Amino acid sequence: MGFSPRYVKDYFLQSKVKAILIYVVEIALIVLLAAGVSFFFCKSIVLQEGSMEPTLKAGDRVLINSASYKLSSPKRGDIIVYRTTEDAKSSLHVKRIIGLPGETVQIKDGQILIDNKTYVEKKGFPAITNPGLAEDTVKLGSGEYFVLGDNRNNSEDSRHVDMGNIKKKNIIGKLWFVVAPMDRFGILKK
Numbered sequence: 001m002g003f004s005p006r007y008v009k010d011y012f013l014q015s016k017v018k019a020i021l022i023y024v025v026e027i028a029l030i031v032l033l034a035a036g037v038s039f040f041f042c043k044s045i046v047l048q049e050g051s052m053e054p055t056l057k058a059g060d061r062v063l064i065n066s067a068s069y070k071l072s073s074p075k076r077g078d079i080i081v082y083r084t085t086e087d088a089k090s091s092l093h094v095k096r097i098i099g100l101p102g103e104t105v106q107i108k109d110g111q112i113l114i115d116n117k118t119y120v121e122k123k124g125f126p127a128i129t130n131p132g133l134a135e136d137t138v139k140l141g142s143g144e145y146f147v148l149g150d151n152r153n154n155s156e157d158s159r160h161v162d163m164g165n166i167k168k169k170n171i172i173g174k175l176w177f178v179v180a181p182m183d184r185f186g187i188l189k190k
Contacts, residue, residue: 043172044179045081045092051149051156052079052094055123055188061180062094062188066173074145074171076100077122077190081172082147084163094175095157095166099146105138107131107159112148122190128152132159143168 043064050058064081078097083090099105103114110127112119144165149155178184
């Protein structure tokens with residue numbers, strides 16, 4: 001029993017159409033995956049100020065992981081990008097999380113106290129000369145964070161009335177990668 005030439009031709013035509021459709025679907029999935037990764041992990045900003053020196057410098061281009069806090073909560077030591085208000089047009093700020101929801105923060109004799117215990121940081125930041133609002137104990141509410149710039153004596157952060165405690169809903173994401181300059185290219189270390 002043989003196959004007719006028309007049957008063979010139709011079979012090959014269907015196979016080619018099927019292969020092309022599979023190819024188109026694969027490309028569409030790759031494009032969607034790339035767009036998702038780009039949207040959640042590759043938003044970038046350029047730092048406009050030196051409040052995070054020596055960790056980050058003005059002009060550094062960094063990537064933001066905007067998905068991290070949808071799956072977990074911010075942690076002490078994380079460097080975050082946030083807005084002070086819910087207005088999407090308000091400026092972005094970059095600081096390090098020091099105090100977590102429910103804790104008390106105070107700056108006394110140049111040292112940070114969290115729940116009345118001295119907080120010892122991994123990096124050797126200078127003693128704080130201006131405690132600002134944290135001269136008295138600051139109580140963090142639910143979903144509130146106390147942030148400081150690494151340039152402790154030249155940073156507008158939670159110690160200042162204009163900034164205050166940062167609400168989780170205003171946090172854009174966590175900084176995770178330095179893109180430029182090339183001599184600092186790589187994963188951002190806490």
